[in-house]
Amino acid sequence: MATQIAHKVVTTEAxxxxxxxxxxxxxxxxxxxxxxxxxxxxxxxxxxxxxxQAALVESDALAAIQLTLxxxxxxxxxxxxxxxxxxxxxxxxxxxxxxxxxxLIDLPFAVSPVVAxxxxxxxxxxxxxxxxxLAEHNIKVIFAVPGIVLATVFVTFPFVARELIPLMxxxxxxxxxxxxVLGATGxxxxxxxxxxxxxxxxxxxxxxxxxxxxxEFGAVSVVSGHIRGMTNTVPLHVEILYNEYxxxxxxxxxxxxxxxxxxxxxxxSYIEWRTEQQAIADRRSATQA
Amino acid sequence: MKWKQSSVxxxxxxxxxxxxxxxxxxxxxxxxxxxxxxxxxxxxxxxxIVTEPRVVASYKVTFGASLIAAxxxxxxxxxIAWVLVRYSFPGKRFIDALVDLPFALPTAVAGIALATLxxxxxxxxxxxxxxxxxxxxTPAGIVxxxxxxxxxxxxxxxxxxxxxxxKELEEAASSLGATRxxxxxxxxxxxxxxxxxxxxxxxxxxxxxxxxxxxxxxxxMPFKSEITPLMIISKLEQYDYLGAxxxxxxxxxxxxxxxxxxxxxxxxMTRHRR
Numbered sequence: 190m191a192t193q194i195a196h197k198v199v200t201t202e203a204x205x206x207x208x209x210x211x212x213x214x215x216x217x218x219x220x221x222x223x224x225x226x227x228x229x230x231x232x233x234x235x236x237x238x239x240x241x242q243a244a245l246v247e248s249d250a251l252a253a254i255q256l257t258l259x260x261x262x263x264x265x266x267x268x269x270x271x272x273x274x275x276x277x278x279x280x281x282x283x284x285x286x287x288x289x290x291x292x293l294i295d296l297p298f299a300v301s302p303v304v305a306x307x308x309x310x311x312x313x314x315x316x317x318x319x320x321x322x323l324a325e326h327n328i329k330v331i332f333a334v335p336g337i338v339l340a341t342v343f344v345t346f347p348f349v350a351r352e353l354i355p356l357m358x359x360x361x362x363x364x365x366x367x368x369x370v371l372g373a374t375g376x377x378x379x380x381x382x383x384x385x386x387x388x389x390x391x392x393x394x395x396x397x398x399x400x401x402x403x404x405e406f407g408a409v410s411v412v413s414g415h416i417r418g419m420t421n422t423v424p425l426h427v428e429i430l431y432n433e434y435x436x437x438x439x440x441x442x443x444x445x446x447x448x449x450x451x452x453x454x455x456x457x458s459y460i461e462w463r464t465e466q467q468a469i470a471d472r473r474s475a476t477q478a
Numbered sequence: 479m480k481w482k483q484s485s486v487x488x489x490x491x492x493x494x495x496x497x498x499x500x501x502x503x504x505x506x507x508x509x510x511x512x513x514x515x516x517x518x519x520x521x522x523x524x525x526x527i528v529t530e531p532r533v534v535a536s537y538k539v540t541f542g543a544s545l546i547a548a549x550x551x552x553x554x555x556x557x558i559a560w561v562l563v564r565y566s567f568p569g570k571r572f573i574d575a576l577v578d579l580p581f582a583l584p585t586a587v588a589g590i591a592l593a594t595l596x597x598x599x600x601x602x603x604x605x606x607x608x609x610x611x612x613x614x615x616t617p618a619g620i621v622x623x624x625x626x627x628x629x630x631x632x633x634x635x636x637x638x639x640x641x642x643x644x645k646e647l648e649e650a651a652s653s654l655g656a657t658r659x660x661x662x663x664x665x666x667x668x669x670x671x672x673x674x675x676x677x678x679x680x681x682x683x684x685x686x687x688x689x690x691x692x693x694x695x696x697x698x699m700p701f702k703s704e705i706t707p708l709m710i711i712s713k714l715e716q717y718d719y720l721g722a723x724x725x726x727x728x729x730x731x732x733x734x735x736x737x738x739x740x741x742x743x744x745x746x747m748t749r750h751r752r
Contacts, residue, residue: 226591271500284494424585
């Protein structure tokens with residue numbers, strides 16, 4: 190009995206300290222996260238379900254939702270392919286300049302979204318490097334969909350690669366080597382050995398990239414031109430409605446994005462929980478073996 | 479020495495070639511365009527643009543607010559990480575998942591939600607207004623938005639280090655007569671210090687570039703509550719591409735410096751943990 194009490198004293202704090210710290214953390218989380226999240230749904234719905242629905246089926250809102258989906262559908266596969274290729278090269282091989290490559294992949298996270306938009310304006314805009322050539326051939330990049338896609342690709346660039354590199358490094362390449370020795374081709378090895386091993390990490394990266402792609406504001410705002418029904422993504426549409434004092438409309442569109450965020454967090458937690466369970470199962474089978 | 483060690487695995491040339499090409503087209507070439515555009519300015523005019531009084535005021539707002547927000551999150555993040563790792567309470571899993579909300583929630587949504595909540599007639603702004611505290615449309619609003627956006631960084635860098643900490647260290651310290659506070663200060667804090675510093679720097683770096691959440695709540699008054707990314711936007715709206723590029727280069731240099739610092743810190747952290 191006495192030893193048990195002594196044990197409690199050294200590895201944790203007195204109960205009142207524990208309760209105070211937990212309470213303080215919960216109050217801070219309520220004010221900083223939970224209340225702002227609820228306020229989005231409250232503002233969207235407090236004038237009735239009818240107005241909420243009307244704000245969402247309005248043609249500009251629908252066009253914005255459609256554009257957001259299209260942009261994500263183009264940007265994500267591009268970054269997914271890059272992420273897998275980069276992780277394959279970095280995790281499975283040893284070469285010089287590897288750490289430089291890893292640093293460069295992280296670069297888009299360090300750049301301000303506004304600067305990310307600006308660099309594409311400088312390349313493709315009317316006064317940009319290729320502006321004249323594009324104008325002669327009647328191709329619009331800036332203030333059009335291609336510019337929005339490029340800016341989105343830039344801001345979501347590192348997500349998949351970043352998830353996969355440490356994962357594939359930890360897994361090593363023993364299984365791939367075994368498959369090759371048994372006569373599999375390179376592609377077969379990738380499809381049947383590597384891909385099943387990394388699928389959850391892949392999904393994790395894609396989910397995070399998707400949340401950012403659909404929610405990006407700064408970079409897209411610079412290249413979009415804010416043409417209603419044409420080059421407005423959902424976050425930009427939220428801004429326009431908010432600045433027009435159409436708060437129900439703004440928060441209605443914002444509530445879709447908030448739901449997307451909650452869905453992202455749910456899937457993310459599920460993948461983390463699965464990975465944890467898998468690790469526990471692996472450890473158990475390792476000790477039994 | 480060869481630049482690549484031989485391996486039986488195929489696809490190196492394809493994978494590396496594609497990665498480097500894609501990286502160059504999407505990231506490096508556009509950034510080069512920015513640098514080359516700003517080279518169109520001679521040093522004197524570059525300096526004149528980036529030290530314009532209104533731009534300098536925006537640096538002060540951006541760096542000041544980012545520093546305060548990162549400092550707030552240093553304490554708040556440590557507290558949340560500590561409570562999540564060390565104590566148990568109902569709904570802990572849910573709270574743990576919710577900490578990442580600022581990463582998942584689009585910045586514009588966070589911006590309008592905070593601006594509405596903390597406006598003088600808002601749910602939280604009204605009671606504060608009666609006490610004479612104004613948050614929305616003042617620099618305090620910028621700090622609030624940046625604190626929200628950067629909340630997860632310190633939590634997520636400190637949490638795994640706290641989880642990996644061995645209880646034996648604390649037990650040893652205790653058996654040698656240390657009080658709980660001394661153990662925290664002398665044993666736990668030095669162990670998590672690199673992680674705290676990394677989280678702080680990540681939060682600061684993110685806050686400096688942040689745009690979407692801030693512009694709704696800042697009020698955007700010249701010399702008072704204009705952030706540097708907004709100065710780039712306003713130069714662009716006046717078709718002043720050179721001016722926008724010059725300010726963007728300043729931001730880029732700061733971002734690079736912080737990125738190098740973060741890499742250094744992470745290297746220190748992994749060495750520290752082994």
